[in-house]
Amino acid sequence: MALPFRVRRGRMSPRAADVVVALVVTLVVVVWTLVSAQYADEPVGRTVIGWVLIAVGCGALCFRRRAPVTVAVVTLLSCMAYYPLSAQDGPLMIAFALALYTTAAEGRFAAAVALAAVTLLAVGLGEIRQSPGHRQIDDTSLAMLAGWLISLVAVGRAQRTRLAYLREVEQRALAAEREQEARARQSATEERLRIARELHDVLGHSISLINVQSGAVLHRLGKNPAPDVALAAAEEALQAVKATSKDALRELRATLGVLRQADEAAPTSPTSGLALLGELVERARTTGLDVRTELTGTPVPLAPPVDLAAYRIVQESLTNVTRHSGARTATIALDWRADELRLRIEDDGEGAPEEQPLGSGIRGMAERARAFGGDLTVHSTAGGFRVDARLPVEAPASTNTTSKGDPR
Template sequence: MALPSRARRAPRGRVVAWAADMGVTLTAALFVVIWTVVATARAGYGSEPLASTLIEWALIVVGCGALYFRHRWPVAVAVVTLLVCGTYYPMSEHDGPLVLTFALALYTTAAEGRFVASVALAAVTLLAVGLGEIRQAPGNRQIDDTSLVMLAGWLISLVAVGRAQRTRIAYLHEVEQRALAAEREQEARARQSATEERLRIARELHDVLGHSISLINVQAGAVLHRLSKKPAPEVALPAAQEALEAVKATSKDALRELRATLGVLRQADEAAPTAPVSGLDRLGELVGRARSAGLDVSVRTEGAPRPLPPPLDLAAYRIVQESLTNVTRHARAHAAAITLSWADDELRLRIEDDGEGSPDEHAPGSGIRGMAERARALGGDLTARNTADGFRVTARLPLTMAATTAPAPPPTTSSLSTPKGDQE
């Protein structure tokens, strides 16, 4: 796995990396310098020519200073420190700890993922030391066979530990990336859930308020039209009373459904609404309100009705409700027919009217889109089109899929905007 470059880290990360590199470099340099000074003092100052001493100190500066760049150019720094050590030790009369610089550089080369280069450098080092000792005259060897084996183990250990560190860093980086990906996915799911819930509430409000307010508007408009003709008091008063009673009943039902819809927004410690959820068992009330607005509504049932799961029951009710709302508001229809066809595996709804139809049935409004999404959420479908006599909405709701659906309101859609044309 490719790890992020130290040069591409955030500003804070770059500062930390710089401080770490500088700290290691200064520590190593301080250790080498102090050890070298102590070793020189024990051997006696002036035991070496001045030129050799200056060259040795220059090599120490180069070797220690190169450590600062070991993460940026690990292979180059390892080569430089190896050459420095290879020049320093044959020249110096007293061994110092300058080899520490090569050890750090070799470890860093393996830790930075340059495994082949680190193995090659370790092999070259071991081969060079071995050849150098072989060429020495008997009795003049600086490193015996045991020390040579220990040097081989030391080099292998440096490469192995660097490789292990590289693997550990790669693993931690992968774990971090997976954690970030999981966090982003969780946030995305939370946003999606919040959006779906918001849209669900929006459509519930659209269906409830749109239907009730439409009926109230039609009822109020009808009575105002009759009163504008200035009828006799004995005629005007009953008409106004009848309209007000219809408005009262419609608004009461709207408030009931609105409380049930907004119940999902209540806090956990508040009492939830106890009113029953709307379903086909309340179809009679829905038809009665439509009739009070002057629409002649008939209901026909085909097949044997049966209890429905709450999601399907609510969806069927809302489809009929929204269809009647469209008829009342836009179709200028006189009659509407509702047909419920019950089969073994599905429920079919058909709502027809004798109105003007839709001027553009290929560009439905939010109401029809909402009905279609309700049907699709339960594995069904919905079509809405003009007919020779008006407009027809047909919905198919599978009973088998609805039986396995959790008893929660289906996901919903779109806005509360007033649609254009004849039908939403």
């Protein structure tokens, strides 16, 4: 059997609370009326009508929040009929008082004021029509009744305002919590992408060089050279692989340093930057690529995040040259200006088809440049492929300090 109301999370539903309140008011009115009946005699017919009015007035409270104005009118009419007819003078007015308060508390302020005014006017007119000496309520009691009705409406309005304020505070708290969660998710996503980009640049470059170096020596050994020539070629390739893998491990340790625990020692290897550009060029040359560097302007110290971004852009560009272009030469041009650094990496390879979508490496380079207010463009040329990047000398204020995710 379904219950008329449900209890949620240990608290009664509004409908259940209304039923409980109606039962309590009914109990008070019934007990008070039974006590009063011992000291008042009246016809049985009036007694029956009085009990019916009590049942109607108190029973209507079960719906006081679902239909507040209607319940207030019903309880008021019950009182207007009950008190002139019944000699028992029970406290049925409690039901109307509660209904009037609920009307104001549920936001029906105008209706509550109107009902209070009608009540006061009806009582006043009823007392005026009484003959002298037969009044039930004197002027003082009438003034107290007016104050009582005003207080009920005012308290109900205050409760309405309080609940509205609490709901607004709750909504703001929920909105702030959702915003904080969204920011946390966004920060986590950005951090994952940043780490993925770092790993891609570090491992992609080094593994590509190792692949090219290994492929080159295997090709030479496939021609069955003399033993001493084969041994020299193998030794040269292994030395290059060793140096490349060593650099890769150094950078990988620095990148994964962001995942270290607080009590672990931080990596002490030098941070990647343009200061290591010479080593980067030498590693690329071990693959047989003729890499040239051009410098214009006066070099100035870059903000560490910008320095790392410039290094990664050159690194990824050389990786793409060795892996995809089939180029024999590549040029790295650094143009130092007053407030920015212009980078140009150009090769004499096959270029890239216009319809081919950009790879993750190029997207990563563009994201690095945009992160500091710069930009990056790539396009095929008549003799190969070209990467142009522009980076500010100083990182913007929002990224000028090393973030938690920077491998430093």
